[in-house]
Amino acid sequence: MASTLYHPPTRALVLGAGAIGTLYGHVIARAGAEVSVVSRSEYELISKDGYQVKSLHIGDSNFKPKHVIRDTKEWPEAAPDLLLVCMKVLDNLDQVELMRPVVGIKTKIILIQNGIDIEPPIQAAFPDNEIISALAFVQVSRVAPGIVEHFSYGELTIGTYPKGIGEGCRLFGQLLEHGGIPGKLTDDVVNARWQKCLWNAPFNPTSALAGPTKTHTILNEPVGEALIRDMMQEVFDTAAAAGHPLPDGIIDQYVQATKDVRPYKTSMALDAQYKRPMETEAILGNTVRIAKRLGVVTPKLDTLYALMKILEADRA
């Protein structure tokens, strides 16, 4: 399966080898990249056996990283060509410090993460590196230590931040394609993030607070659907004020699309249920702060945000 398109092979490191990081690390390894991972909690297991990836789309196979390291400080080579950053974006996690030992002058930094406006701190720390922002539309789960299951077609939307399609973005796109899960390249990835935010900022926290519950439980309540639509409109207005107008009709389309698929719990609902850290700031906090800065009134998102901060405080 491994291709020999690239000589010498692209060297990649996955930081945050959860389900998403494992899947896409595996995909580009299939395309011939030399892929290493940072794994603290599963270090012994992964060093010995690698990952088992089960996928309806690319089949079941073993992904054996070149290097498994516990910490970026242990990186044994020259800086990698690609750094895939797949960690949750959490307040108490200093991503930049984790990245610094493995970012060289030519390293392309690929952020496969949730949220809006998550790139500026990375760009500020590494102003001369290409930053590729990536949005995953995929259902993939770590079902047991070292075992990842991939359920749905896992398209990544990728683009160079803040605009355009740079060299690293193009290379990453080729690797994804040759690995069997083509990505979608965009020259306006911030707009793509706003489009994803339009769904995530209302649905994720609502599903975490009111239950935690599933998508259809929210939409089946008339006041629930109305709330989601109102909050989507607040994101829509904020995106427009930020210079990223979203397509007309997108709210109707998102609500209908959510009704048309099976009910499910969002990642934040699952995080709330299992008392794991939640990406409140990346998904919702950044949205309401941009709105406030631009003078957009978002009372419903503000309410949701305050409730999430109280929930987080209750958990702490």
Place this chain on the structure above:
Amino acid sequence: MASTLYHPPTRALVLGAGAIGTLYGHVIARAGAEVSVVSRSEYELISKDGYQVKSLHIGDSNFKPKHVIRDTKEWPEAAPDLLLVCMKVLDNLDQVELMRPVVGIKTKIILIQNGIDIEPPIQAAFPDNEIISALAFVQVSRVAPGIVEHFSYGELTIGTYPKGIGEGCRLFGQLLEHGGIPGKLTDDVVNARWQKCLWNAPFNPTSALAGPTKTHTILNEPVGEALIRDMMQEVFDTAAAAGHPLPDGIIDQYVQATKDVRPYKTSMALDAQYKRPMETEAILGNTVRIAKRLGVVTPKLDTLYALMKILEADRA
């Protein structure tokens, strides 16, 4: 302890003999009233032993109802003079049907219940009866079958609905006073309900959704305190539009008073935690409906209400 002030004794029936109903039934029995209760779930126990009431204020004693009945249809006498209605106000509970067999033409109906605007359906069903609306500021719990503990001074604010202090209200006030826990009579009980609603409508659902959590967890988050204040302002504006202006400074006073007492979980937070039915409509739904009818904009309360309806749907 029983007084002989009243000849013949006032005959009272408690409908909804939870902690509140048991406490106040006991208090007026101490004043000489003949008090019966409706108790389905504890019928055997209460028929045999009555209630044990433990109180820091009126001491520990036994409350033996005159009659214990399982259903109002079993009421063996002429209609009682006083009917104390102490059930939760829930959507699926037809209070009027439960009350009808025991409401005679002279029966005074005393609603010791949470919420705003809860009297109209009762008044519509019994237009010729005096309706006494009562607000409990009390910490009292049913700690085991037949055992009720009363922790704090349990003042009832009472008034005839919609205005004034009628004969039944005065009688009930005298019984409370002679029973050892004087009530506070008001000639504007609807205003008193709005004052209580100003605290309950924001705090109860917030504490139920975001945790469930305690009062201080909410107020310790800066965005949490701001949210509570904004929602209190929405209730304040709604009350004013409804012809019930509340005192200046009441929001500051309520927030400070909440900080000054120990952290606790509201009744709705406890209901959410133990998956019991919640008084969403009585406390919050009625508030937002009144606001909408009067053209008061309440986006934060609307958000809270929608989240509560989703939470209830998730539980169902």
